Amino acid sequence: MKPNQTLEIIPLAALLERVGAERKRGARLVQICATALPGQFELTYSFDIADGLTSLRVHVPDSDPRVPSITPIYACAFLYENEMHDLFKIKVEGINVDFQGKLYNTTVKYAFGDTKPPAAKPPPAAATTPKAAAPVAAAAPVTAATPVTAAAPVTAAMPPN
Amino acid sequence: MARTIIPFGPQHPVLPEPIHLDLVVEDEKVIEARPSIGFVHRGLEKLVEKKDFSAFVYVAERICGICSFIHGQTYCQGIEAIMDIPVPPRAQYLRTVWGELSRVHSHLLWLGLMADGMGFESLFMHSWRVRERVLNIIEATTGGRVIFGSCKIGGVRRDIVGDAIKDTMAALDIIERETREITQVFIGDNSVKKRLRGVGVLSRQEALDLGCVGPVLRASGVSQDMRQQGYAAYPQLDMQVITRTEGDSYARCAVRCDELFQSLGLIRQALVEMPAGEIEVKVTGFPNGEVIMRTEQPRGEVVYCIKANGTKNLQRFRVRTPTFANLPAMLKLLQGCDLADVPVLVLTIDPCISCTER
Amino acid sequence: MPYFQMTRLALKWALTKPPTTQYPFEPRRAIAGSRGELIFKRDNCAYCTLCAKRCPTGAIEVDRAQKRFTLDRLRCISCACCVENCPRDSLSLSTGHGTPSTTMESYFCDQGVKA
Numbered sequence: 001m002k003p004n005q006t007l008e009i010i011p012l013a014a015l016l017e018r019v020g021a022e023r024k025r026g027a028r029l030v031q032i033c034a035t036a037l038p039g040q041f042e043l044t045y046s047f048d049i050a051d052g053l054t055s056l057r058v059h060v061p062d063s064d065p066r067v068p069s070i071t072p073i074y075a076c077a078f079l080y081e082n083e084m085h086d087l088f089k090i091k092v093e094g095i096n097v098d099f100q101g102k103l104y105n106t107t108v109k110y111a112f113g114d115t116k117p118p119a120a121k122p123p124p125a126a127a128t129t130p131k132a133a134a135p136v137a138a139a140a141p142v143t144a145a146t147p148v149t150a151a152a153p154v155t156a157a158m159p160p161n
Numbered sequence: 162m163a164r165t166i167i168p169f170g171p172q173h174p175v176l177p178e179p180i181h182l183d184l185v186v187e188d189e190k191v192i193e194a195r196p197s198i199g200f201v202h203r204g205l206e207k208l209v210e211k212k213d214f215s216a217f218v219y220v221a222e223r224i225c226g227i228c229s230f231i232h233g234q235t236y237c238q239g240i241e242a243i244m245d246i247p248v249p250p251r252a253q254y255l256r257t258v259w260g261e262l263s264r265v266h267s268h269l270l271w272l273g274l275m276a277d278g279m280g281f282e283s284l285f286m287h288s289w290r291v292r293e294r295v296l297n298i299i300e301a302t303t304g305g306r307v308i309f310g311s312c313k314i315g316g317v318r319r320d321i322v323g324d325a326i327k328d329t330m331a332a333l334d335i336i337e338r339e340t341r342e343i344t345q346v347f348i349g350d351n352s353v354k355k356r357l358r359g360v361g362v363l364s365r366q367e368a369l370d371l372g373c374v375g376p377v378l379r380a381s382g383v384s385q386d387m388r389q390q391g392y393a394a395y396p397q398l399d400m401q402v403i404t405r406t407e408g409d410s411y412a413r414c415a416v417r418c419d420e421l422f423q424s425l426g427l428i429r430q431a432l433v434e435m436p437a438g439e440i441e442v443k444v445t446g447f448p449n450g451e452v453i454m455r456t457e458q459p460r461g462e463v464v465y466c467i468k469a470n471g472t473k474n475l476q477r478f479r480v481r482t483p484t485f486a487n488l489p490a491m492l493k494l495l496q497g498c499d500l501a502d503v504p505v506l507v508l509t510i511d512p513c514i515s516c517t518e519r
Numbered sequence: 520m521p522y523f524q525m526t527r528l529a530l531k532w533a534l535t536k537p538p539t540t541q542y543p544f545e546p547r548r549a550i551a552g553s554r555g556e557l558i559f560k561r562d563n564c565a566y567c568t569l570c571a572k573r574c575p576t577g578a579i580e581v582d583r584a585q586k587r588f589t590l591d592r593l594r595c596i597s598c599a600c601c602v603e604n605c606p607r608d609s610l611s612l613s614t615g616h617g618t619p620s621t622t623m624e625s626y627f628c629d630q631g632v633k634a
Binding site for chain 3: 213219220283284287293297300301302304310319342343345346349350
């Protein structure tokens, strides 16, 4: 049962305007989620009115991770934005209550903020089962992220039980 | 008047879990509270990159010990929404029963801690004595007292049949009688009223602006409960949202006490009306897509953002727990209060810091 | 009378038996179906390694060639996934907790007879 929700990707420049529109509608802020993707951060702001969830998504490049704060519109967002800064090293400008990185006391700073693309995994056991590997390489065009080719050699490489 | 900074926590007799607050105090009145969290931060959101999505249910359950079942249930519901898995009705009813048992044990735990925070140790002991009965029911039906381990993607792992239902109903009668004795003390006793009435008032507009959820919001007059959304078996059960209008600590306590009886009633109704049938469906394949799933934990609305990309590991898993949403309200309540009221106000939002910090 | 609500409760419990189990004079009442320690029975085991694959924490290691079953008791969360998936019923969960160990070893290792 998929709950009633919408997702919209908006440019960073339109963020404050759209958040203001949500406030005018009377929606409340539900959560702000930051994800570290290769080369960029993806921020999802969710708003809820009468049990329908609206999500706005912006992308921030990791070379310049600056986002304007929405605390002038929703005052309670300061905790989410401080958390984003402490875990992901996203610079949020203009938070009304700024803890300056002291909110989260972790040994490793900015623990989740790794935006390097994952290293391509080499197909396992390709040397021991040459017969299985050859038809697979011929059949499926191989790209760097290979869930498809990784599946086939694994079953062949299992020692006969 | 000179200002002093008093550190409160992370280890303090009234705190159930470690949170650090630097209280800026001016002659017994708290001017400001500065929070510092991270003592129980386990980085569980990153663990999703290593664990299989079906084994991750066990990690999701262990985010918190008090609200553990509903964490597992929300995770399963999220993955089932992404993969379009039809959960059988009997499993939905069983999840509802265990979810409400989880709520009863959480509210009884909180009642004890609230009493202990005020110095009322005997009520703390009595409340946890009644909670032991609830934990015995949970252990008999799921195998574990605190971490149930009974929810899985596609249904539940155990069933409650025949004699187990009869024994559970009998035990629920005893629990209801004993809970009534305890809540009568809590709601009716004059010393408790003096300590809680008028302390930490949150008006309706303030509660909405600060982004509160759960009993904190409902005690300020806003009728909002995620169970109305209609997940699990709630559409078939009669559930009314319990609200109060005063918005002070007494109202928050009263809402939770009333919710105790509401949950006991819901459990009875679900056990009687449970349809026969399967308790799980087989799940094959990997999830691909994203969903935001919300359910009602004992402390409020929990939001799970799950993003899957077709492999056995999820791409992103984010939990926004109710205590995280209630923290701004707590910080606002602490401004201007007496130093002796700090434990009462911290406990009145029912903080679950393991949930907050994952 | 609103001042004596608790006195009634306190008096009642002062005059009845304490609700706690008088351990160690009384044994703890075991609840059937409770998930405790993992028990391994060597007789039926075919070393198919299904339990090791399904274990969410990776606590079980099965060596097919050596016919060895190893369990890291500190990693085991008693979730019973291995019990459910074993096709030969050689695993079960007892209803009680295991006894504390007196050494630093947390591994339970069963070396079966090599064929």
